[in-house]
Amino acid sequence: MPPIRLWSIEDFQIDPSRPLYEQFVEQIRAMIARGELEPGTRLPSVRETAASLRVNPTTVMKTYQELERLELIVTFRGQGTFVTQAEEAIRQTRMQLAKEAVRRLEETARSIGLSLEELWELSREKE
Amino acid sequence: MPPIRLWSIEDFQIDPSRPLYEQFVEQIRAMIARGELEPGTRLPSVRETAASLRVNPTTVMKTYQELERLELIVTFRGQGTFVTQAEEAIRQTRMQLAKEAVRRLEETARSIGLSLEELWELSREKE
Amino acid sequence: MPPIRLWSIEDFQIDPSRPLYEQFVEQIRAMIARGELEPGTRLPSVRETAASLRVNPTTVMKTYQELERLELIVTFRGQGTFVTQAEEAIRQTRMQLAKEAVRRLEETARSIGLSLEELWELSREKE
Amino acid sequence: MPPIRLWSIEDFQIDPSRPLYEQFVEQIRAMIARGELEPGTRLPSVRETAASLRVNPTTVMKTYQELERLELIVTFRGQGTFVTQAEEAIRQTRMQLAKEAVRRLEETARSIGLSLEELWELSREKE
DNA sequence: GTGGTCTAGACCACA
DNA sequence: GTGGTCTAGACCACG
Numbered sequence: 001m002p003p004i005r006l007w008s009i010e011d012f013q014i015d016p017s018r019p020l021y022e023q024f025v026e027q028i029r030a031m032i033a034r035g036e037l038e039p040g041t042r043l044p045s046v047r048e049t050a051a052s053l054r055v056n057p058t059t060v061m062k063t064y065q066e067l068e069r070l071e072l073i074v075t076f077r078g079q080g081t082f083v084t085q086a087e088e089a090i091r092q093t094r095m096q097l098a099k100e101a102v103r104r105l106e107e108t109a110r111s112i113g114l115s116l117e118e119l120w121e122l123s124r125e126k127e
Numbered sequence: 128m129p130p131i132r133l134w135s136i137e138d139f140q141i142d143p144s145r146p147l148y149e150q151f152v153e154q155i156r157a158m159i160a161r162g163e164l165e166p167g168t169r170l171p172s173v174r175e176t177a178a179s180l181r182v183n184p185t186t187v188m189k190t191y192q193e194l195e196r197l198e199l200i201v202t203f204r205g206q207g208t209f210v211t212q213a214e215e216a217i218r219q220t221r222m223q224l225a226k227e228a229v230r231r232l233e234e235t236a237r238s239i240g241l242s243l244e245e246l247w248e249l250s251r252e253k254e
Numbered sequence: 255m256p257p258i259r260l261w262s263i264e265d266f267q268i269d270p271s272r273p274l275y276e277q278f279v280e281q282i283r284a285m286i287a288r289g290e291l292e293p294g295t296r297l298p299s300v301r302e303t304a305a306s307l308r309v310n311p312t313t314v315m316k317t318y319q320e321l322e323r324l325e326l327i328v329t330f331r332g333q334g335t336f337v338t339q340a341e342e343a344i345r346q347t348r349m350q351l352a353k354e355a356v357r358r359l360e361e362t363a364r365s366i367g368l369s370l371e372e373l374w375e376l377s378r379e380k381e
Numbered sequence: 382m383p384p385i386r387l388w389s390i391e392d393f394q395i396d397p398s399r400p401l402y403e404q405f406v407e408q409i410r411a412m413i414a415r416g417e418l419e420p421g422t423r424l425p426s427v428r429e430t431a432a433s434l435r436v437n438p439t440t441v442m443k444t445y446q447e448l449e450r451l452e453l454i455v456t457f458r459g460q461g462t463f464v465t466q467a468e469e470a471i472r473q474t475r476m477q478l479a480k481e482a483v484r485r486l487e488e489t490a491r492s493i494g495l496s497l498e499e500l501w502e503l504s505r506e507k508e
Numbered sequence: 509g510t511g512g513t514c515t516a517g518a519c520c521a522c523a
Numbered sequence: 524g525t526g527g528t529c530t531a532g533a534c535c536a537c538g
Binding site: 027030033034035094095097098099100101102104105108109111112113114119120122123125127 | 222246247250
Binding site for chain 4: 281284287288289290348349351352353354355356357358359362363365366367368373374376377379
């Protein structure tokens with residue numbers, strides 16, 4: 001059973017100034033959170049992924065380990081790595097991402113002394 | 128002409144896993160953006176700040192130089208460092224911070240396949 | 255993948271009364287602007303450069319970071335530092351240097367009350 | 382015999398990142414070179430100038446000393462400081478400034494691998 | 509007194 | 524291996 005398809009480096013938006021594995025984690029997590037990678041889907045192996053993304057295998061390994069720690073993927077030895085079947089974990093992730101995003105927005109508003117409404121208005125001004 | 132007052136390390140919330148100078152820049156920028164540090168105010172000297180924050184002078188200098196590149200402070204040789212008189216630059220900074228914060232929120236919503244309203248609702252659910 | 259070749263201190267013309275890093279920036283920028291360092295070329299590592307130029311690694315790092323802010327080089331974490339592939343940025347730099355040089359010439363002419371033609375004539379007189 | 386008039390800081394264009402005295406020297410030298418300050422004119426005293434420009438007296442002193450070294454002004458003890466009567470010195474200065482400006486232009490052209498004509502063309506392109 | 513540069517050397521995360 | 528941050532301490536020009 002092959003994985004849906006190999007990744008290409010163009011599937012990711014990379015900022016060279018930030019850790020690669022961190023950006024892979026974020027973007028694969030988003031793929032799972034929005035349902036683009038469905039539960040049970042088999043992911044390409046570490047070796048395959050490293051080759052297709054042209055990155056160091058240890059970078060992919062760190063990515064997968066972190067996603068595993070987040071309980072978004074599971075590895076079955078000898079069988080491969082799969083998106084978790086636990087939809088609850090995916091639901092939780094979506095909520096965490098939402099809460100975190102709003103928390104950051106509120107933190108920014110607080111730091112410049114604005115209410116959320118004022119921040120919103122300001123962000124909509126031109127120039 | 129002394130600066131308003133020396134900083135204490137308690138004036139800053141420091142995450143030891145991130146670069147010190149980066150956090151100083153962010154938090155001083157916020158002080159200026161919300162008007163806590165008024166235009167024309169003299170900042171404590173590099174040496175004073177280093178002593179009061181218990182960090183190395185070069186760390187403070189890197190902080191000040193970054194704030195200067197952001198055009199939020201100005202250095203007059205031999206006289207010290209001052210919050211810019213150009214209130215326009217401060218206004219711009221507030222707007223940039225607001226726009227950036229909202230952009231990140233929209234980016235998060237997009238990445239998990241939600242509208243801004245849906246993201247907001249989700250962030251307000253309990254658990 | 256080694257860089258083209260190490261630098262020697264003889265590759266640079268150093269005026270000891272001016273900041274080292276500033277002169278390195280100017281001269282490496284010129285190498286890129288005139289195509290001597292081609293897009294994609296890997297620069298010698300910070301440590302190698304520091305050793306071959308007999309300067310401190312932090313001096314080289316400051317040089318590279320400044321060139322990075324100018325968008326003339328890009329750093330890939332753990333991989334090294336490379337001349338940007340964005341030839342547009344290089345073209346822009348050439349134009350900026352040209353415009354700036356002419357602007358300075360016009361400024362000098364203005365400051366001594368001459369037209370560009372008169373300045374040119376004057377500079378060609380002997381003694 | 383009063384000097385023509387006191388200077389105000391608005392008579393000068395100041396870049397805070399460069400030495401003050403250096404900029405005063407350049408700009409007063411230009412005033413003399415273009416004839417705005419005529420030979421024999423009496424300059425305001427160091428003390429007066431420091432007060433009217435709101436700078437440190439030692440800065441003005443250093444400025445005058447440098448202009449004296451350039452033989453553009455002369456000080457008669459107890460009488461004051463005057464623009465030199467030696468028109469030859471002024472002529473020389475104009476020529477030095479012109480030669481130096483052209484030398485810098487040629488140096489820039491050389492550093493980016495262009496002829497003077499090509500540099501000129503490039504500086505005239507838009508964007 | 510001020511900031512700016514440079515050195516020497518340590519430690520860290522990342523690939 | 525790579526660059527990035529931080530410390531400690533020296534020296535300098537400027538005002």
